[in-house]
Amino acid sequence: MRDFSADHRWLSINTATVRRQRGQDWPLLQILDACAARGIRAVSPWRDQVAAAGLAATARTLRAHGLELSGYCRGGLFTYSDDAGRQAARDDNRRALDEACELGAPCLVLVVGGLPGALAGAPAHKDIAAARAQVAEGIARLLADAHERAMPLAIEPLHPMYAADRACINTLEQALDLCDALDPARSGALGVALDVYHCWWDPKLAAMIERAGRERLLAYHVCDWRLPTRDLLEDRGMPGDGVIDLPRIRALVEAQGYAGYAEVEIFSSRDWWQRDGGETLDTCIERHRRCV
Numbered sequence: 067m068r069d070f071s072a073d074h075r076w077l078s079i080n081t082a083t084v085r086r087q088r089g090q091d092w093p094l095l096q097i098l099d100a101c102a103a104r105g106i107r108a109v110s111p112w113r114d115q116v117a118a119a120g121l122a123a124t125a126r127t128l129r130a131h132g133l134e135l136s137g138y139c140r141g142g143l144f145t146y147s148d149d150a151g152r153q154a155a156r157d158d159n160r161r162a163l164d165e166a167c168e169l170g171a172p173c174l175v176l177v178v179g180g181l182p183g184a185l186a187g188a189p190a191h192k193d194i195a196a197a198r199a200q201v202a203e204g205i206a207r208l209l210a211d212a213h214e215r216a217m218p219l220a221i222e223p224l225h226p227m228y229a230a231d232r233a234c235i236n237t238l239e240q241a242l243d244l245c246d247a248l249d250p251a252r253s254g255a256l257g258v259a260l261d262v263y264h265c266w267w268d269p270k271l272a273a274m275i276e277r278a279g280r281e282r283l284l285a286y287h288v289c290d291w292r293l294p295t296r297d298l299l300e301d302r303g304m305p306g307d308g309v310i311d312l313p314r315i316r317a318l319v320e321a322q323g324y325a326g327y328a329e330v331e332i333f334s335s336r337d338w339w340q341r342d343g344g345e346t347l348d349t350c351i352e353r354h355r356r357c358v
């Protein structure tokens with residue numbers, strides 16, 4: 067396993083980690099400046115942040131700083147309740163692919179969607195199997211567009227507590243079943259984004275990391291699971307502040323040959339978003355060296 071203790075060469079910052087400091091949006095271009103100033107080499111930006119900053123300006127700033135991407139957040143949300151919804155999802159995912167290409171991302175991360183309408187508070191039905199079938203169909207169609215653009219798709223399984231509203235793919239096994247069905251040749255075009263927050267508890271975690279292998283491990287996201295967790299979405303912990311055995315999981319991932327970034331992704335409305343953004347970034351660097 068790589069030794070992270072001496073530097074932060076393999077730290078990436080998911081820009082949601084510092085998106086809203088002390089009640090104010092931290093503009094993406096300023097986040098990129100702050101990362102570069104600290105010798106951080108990679109980021110994973112969110113589409114809404116890129117849209118606010120401008121796609122061309124974001125690409126320019128990344129290049130100027132020599133910043134790489136560890137992923138692009140995010141495509142997906144494939145589930146729909148009518149033809150218009152299906153088409154809208156398709157169009158939006160193609161745009162996400164184009165943006166990912168423009169920014170030089172290594173993959174487009176997919177949060178696949180839950181029951182249609184649930185995220186807005188009004189689920190159209192209760193048939194999660196139907197939602198999962200729509201996800202499979204949506205990824206199959208997007209895969210053709212992704213092939214054309216040579217932009218890999220990384221399915222991110224989310225913790226089951228998000229099955230209703232955000233993603234009905236909830237385990238690595240489920241994600242890998244889909245990968246094997248849609249990309250049996252393991253072409254590199256389809257894989258998973260492994261986020262420890264979503265997967266740490268899974269009794270099949272080690273077996274599924276091994277099954278994924280290097281070809282399917284496209285991104286690795288870290289944070290920690292706080293005790294107690296006070297909010298289902300926005301109470302992720304800084305690495306080292308919770309119960310996830312981060313070095314053990316990274317060892318499993320690296321045993322498969324994964325040699326990319328460890329991307330810190332924290333949504334923390336009560337804690338890390340309440341601090342100065344520079345302090346949060348400095349803490350990410352320190353924890354990356356000591357706890358990841």
Ligand code: ZN
Nearest residue numbers: 222261287331
């Ligand atoms: Zn993630």
